[in-house]
Every structure is written in structure tokens, then in C-alpha cells.
Amino acid sequence: MVTIYDIAKRSGYSITTVSKVLNNYKNVSEKAIKAVQEAIDELGYTPNSSARTLATNKSWMIGVVFAEHLGVGIAHPFFSEVIEGFKKHVELYNYDLLFVSRHMGLQEETYKHLKHRGVDGVVVVQSFGEDLIGGENSPIPAVYIDMPLKQPGSVYSDNRHGSSLAVNYLTELGHERIAHIMGDQTNFAGEERAIGFLKAMEKKGLVVPEHYLVNGGFFSYEGGREAMIRLLALSERPTAVVVAGDIMALGAIKVIKEAGLRVPEDISIVGFDDIALAKHVDPPLTTIRQDKDLIGRQAAIILLNKINGDQDSSSRVVPVQLIKRGSCQLIRG
Amino acid sequence: MVTIYDIAKRSGYSITTVSKVLNNYKNVSEKAIKAVQEAIDELGYTPNSSARTLATNKSWMIGVVFAEHLGVGIAHPFFSEVIEGFKKHVELYNYDLLFVSRHMGLQEETYKHLKHRGVDGVVVVQSFGEDLIGGENSPIPAVYIDMPLKQPGSVYSDNRHGSSLAVNYLTELGHERIAHIMGDQTNFAGEERAIGFLKAMEKKGLVVPEHYLVNGGFFSYEGGREAMIRLLALSERPTAVVVAGDIMALGAIKVIKEAGLRVPEDISIVGFDDIALAKHVDPPLTTIRQDKDLIGRQAAIILLNKINGDQDSSSRVVPVQLIKRGSCQLIRG
DNA sequence: ATTATAAAGGAAAGCGCTTTCGATAGGAGT
DNA sequence: ACTCCTATCGAAAGCGCTTTCCTTTATAAT
Known part of the structure; x- marks a missing residue:
């Protein structure tokens, strides 16, 4: 050497x-x-970066801790895009990304590992879990995706507004019997979207029967299927359903088709996320788009600010957008 | 500290x-x-890992260089799964993954950066590019995904066999006028799949008219659309087409539908990859599955062998599989 | 000519760890 | 009682770099 x-x-x-x-x-x-x-x-x-890091106490690495429910890791359709947006931004400042091995959800271990690696900061992308790394006991700067913190430093979509966008659109189309396939209620996004849904419905003066609120679990295709099956079994079916995630929505649509019904003719569906393939499915999915790239970028900005000791590292909620495609239509009759 | x-x-x-x-x-x-x-x-x-690395000359990090044509980076539907499979395996041996920032395709720079970081090895995931990092001038162990090397140390699917699986299935269904939407021919997978297609057709004694071979470019949705448009414009349309990638296949299907035709009633389609959502589109896509997890794992095994100076670090071609779903049917008449 | 000042360069300590090699002490063997 | 192992431990060098602080030399100011 x-x-x-x-x-x-x-x-x-x-x-x-x-x-x-x-x-x-x-x-x-x-x-x-x-x-x-x-x-x-x-x-x-x-x-030699090790020598440099040892001497300067600065590694130019940002740790990524990834915890999601689908079990697909990096291949997660939503989070992977967020990370990509994050990466593109921090790259501009010469940071590399270190994906640390999972320690079986043992936050304690994960934190130790990050400390061991001497990362300058960490971005926590997760659909669950505790705020350990970002906690006060932690001297390492962190930013959280899709998870609110007591302290500043997290970024997530305007979930409530997203849901209201969906119900407002649906009511414009004349729907009144609107159901909601929720994400798990221990999940931040799942909870917020449900709250947004309920509030919007209330504002419209629409009542939502108990059975119209069904838990689809952790945003999986199967979860969507099962939830929709329950909805179809109802004596008075909804004419539209807002689903808390695109993958779940696809599962729901599948079930509807299997039941011999059609989307959107019989039931209108609006999803949430706008994953890459939402536009390619049949019918193209009307959905609430999360700006994954911007979420990633904002997270990067916040983290970089924290690392540099800059002032502004407040949390950010990023705007969502209704994407009208083919899975909704005017109610008939 | x-x-x-x-x-x-x-x-x-x-x-x-x-x-x-x-x-x-x-x-x-x-x-x-x-x-x-x-x-x-x-x-x-x-x-402190930096100090340890400095003293031992072993970083327990594996560099990931990622280069793909879709421009989605980590969010790539195929490569992200391969990486996930790779990651899961190397994690077992306590390696972390370092995603180095892209140096605008400057292999020279990328290599320097990897050397700077002192990674123990590197996995190169790419749909194009030169074999620089793995070259002899490089002392750093490398494994390549989806790219053949002169030296041992790359892993990829049995692309030719995949194509032949597709045409054989189609001929079983009675098809004879079978077209191929190719991936770009400068791309290894694109080339191999085309070769496999041609060979299989020849073996079946089927002639493939010049116009039945159309370049869909770099596996994008748009590329698939454009290719299919050309196919539909033909005076004698194919009754089936094997498409070199699922995303392209979705684009092709879309065009077919827009033309007022149906899949599979009017045209049968078989894709390649079996991306996560292939089963969820309408019709569910019949396709050649690449075992992404296994590809990643094999790559990990090879690289670990190289790192440890073990004997076997030969290249591997991993088997593919025909997944029958709803986008193909017996030819009518 | 003399002094103050700035520019350019280097010695050495230190970052946190591993590893070689030598020292010491206790026990076994004869 | 003496030699020889073996087990246990530590001093010190070294990994490749940064950074403080001091020295030297050239230049400007008086």
C-alpha cells in the first residue's frame, strides 16, 4: 500500500x-x-479512509437502518425510493451509505453497531419500532422516516390530508358509502390515514358504519385481500373504499374481480403511496401520491443540518397529491 | 469516547x-x-472499527456499485431483490454493505473510492459497463451480477434457457407466429435472451421474420410500448410475443389493450424476471422467473470465497423457471 | 542595518487498536 | 535443588493519517 x-x-x-x-x-x-x-x-x-477517520473522528458515512414489515428489505417499493432520494442528496456532499446488518430488531445492538462503525449520522427508515437511536442517550445525529419524534428530526407525508383528498374526491363522484381499509393502527402512517379518513367523512356529514373500518394489517397484498373479503361480505356494501396502501389496494381489487364485480364500475378504489407500478395495473390505480424523492431529500437535508450543527433540523411533513387514474368513477344511479 | x-x-x-x-x-x-x-x-x-481496520487491514465492509439503465437506483425492481439476497447472506458473516456514491460512471474514480474505503470486496450490480474493478489491475475481490467476465466470478441467470422455456411453452399452446421484444443488444441479458429465443425457434422449425425481432431498449415500460406498437403495425401480427423483461411486457400489454385487443385472447405474452408485481397485474403475467434471492446468495458465496482466498470462486449460472399465469392461452382456431 | 511580520515547512504527538515478542511465575519432571 | 515447560501478561511498535506548534527563511517596514 x-x-x-x-x-x-x-x-x-x-x-x-x-x-x-x-x-x-x-x-x-x-x-x-x-x-x-x-x-x-x-x-x-x-x-486511507480508516486512518483519516481515526484521526479526524469523521467517517463520511451515514448509517441506514431499515425495518419494514413486508420483509423484503431494500426491495420495499416505497422505502427503497425514499432511500434513493436520500442517497442522491447526501452523495452531493460526499457521504457514503452504510447498510448495517440487522440485529434482529435489537435496537440496542443496532445502536452499538452504528457507534462501532462511527457513522456521522443515521437515517432510520421504518414502519415500526422505538425511537432509541434518536434518543437523548444517543449522541449520534439521526433522522426518522415515517415516524414522529418528540425531538425534531423526522419526515413523513401529510397522511391525514392524503386521506381527506381521497374522500373528498370520492364524494365529488357521488359516493357516500365509503369504507376504509386501514393500515395497522400501531403504525404511524396507518393511524394517521385512518384519522384523516374519519375526519374528512365527518366533515362531509357522512357516517361510517363500524364495519366499514377494517384493518388490513401491515400493508401487504394478502392483508388487502382479507380486508376486502370482509367488506364484500357485508349486507350493505360500500360503493367506494379508500385503502391505506397501494399494495393492499391491489389485493383488494383482486378480490373484487374474483367476486365477479368490477373496478371502478361497481366499486371505486383509491390507494395510497403511488408506487411505481400503480399506473401500470388494470385499472390504473387512482391513489394518493407520496413524494418519495422529496421525503428522502428532506431527510437528507435535516440530517446534514444536524451533523453540521446547523440550526434548522425541524421535522417536515411533505405534501401529498391525488393522482386520478382509472380506479374510480361516478357512482351510478 | x-x-x-x-x-x-x-x-x-x-x-x-x-x-x-x-x-x-x-x-x-x-x-x-x-x-x-x-x-x-x-x-x-x-x-472503534476504524482503528481496528487500520490495524488489521480488514474492514468488514463490502462495497456495492450499482449501475442500471432505468435510473431508479436502489429502487430497481430486479436488482434491489438481488442485493437484498446478497445482503442477507453476507450479514451472516458480519459484513456491512457500503453503497458508495456514484462517480458518474467513471469507473476509475469508483475504483479509487472503493480502495479509499478499504472495502474487503465489492459486488458490482450492473446492466452495463466495463469490467474494471474486477480486472487484474485490481487487487480487490469482486463479483459481478448479470455480466460475464473473463475471469471467474460472476453470476447470472440462464437467460438462453429462459427464452427457450418461453418459446416451448408458446408452441405447446399452438403458437407459431412468435415475436420477440428484445432487450438492448449491448446488454448481456438482452443479448442472451435473444439468442436463446432464436435458437429455440430454430429448433422448433419456426421461422422468425425480420420484423418479429424488435429492440425494446433498456427494459423500460416505454421501450416495451414502442416495441409493441411496431409489432401491431405489422400486416401479419404475431399471435404471441416473448418479452425480454417484465416491465417492458407491461408496456406491451398496455399498448395491446389500447389497440382494442386482449391479452391473452388475441395475443399471448410471456415476460422475463418475475418482478414482485407480475402476479398482481391484469392479466397476471406469465413469465420466466429469475431467482433473485439465489443470485444474490450465490454472488455472496463467491465473493466470500474470494475474500477468504478459498478455492472455488467460479462463475455460476442460476436456473430460471417458467411461471404460468394468465397472459398466455391456446391459440384459437 | 535592524526589527517586525508573514510564509513555508517539519517534528512529534496522538487517534484506538492489534500483534509480536519478551518477561515472569508457577508447576512438572528428574 | 535444579532445569524446563507452560500459562499469563504487558511493553512497545506500528497501522496511515491530522494537527499543533515550533523553526526557518524571505520580505516588508523603520
């Missing part, structure tokens, strides 16, 4: 000077800079 | 001994082990 010492010898300067040109110090002569540069090129030197 | 020195002082032993218990050396007394452990617990010590 070629080190700073080799460069020093070759260039005729001391390692101090070499280090200085490497770090753009001002008090080095043009001559020295040139000599060192040449030596570096000739010898093919690459600085 | 609490260091090994603090533990030494607290426990009454030297840092050497502390280090030894940390690393499970045999020549330490039970008494010492216990004393050190207690000190660690009391002080809440976490080893």
Missing part, C-alpha cells in the same frame, strides 16, 4: 506538507503542491 | 490483555476475562 510516507519521500517534502496539500491548506507553496501532486500521480496513491 | 485504555485502567489489566479478551485469544485467564467484561459493561465500551 502506498502511503503518505511514500509520497513524502518521492516528492522531497515531509508528510506534514503532503497532508496539507491533500487537505487544501493554504500555507503550502505552489511548488510543493505540484511536487506532491506529481508524486501522487506517479505512485497512484489513494488516501 | 471510551477506549481500550479506559477498560484497561478500570479492569487493572493492560490494553494488550483487554484486546486479547476482545478477540478471544486463548491465553488469558478466566479471571482476566471476567474483569475485562465487567469493565466493558460498566463503562459501555464499543470498539
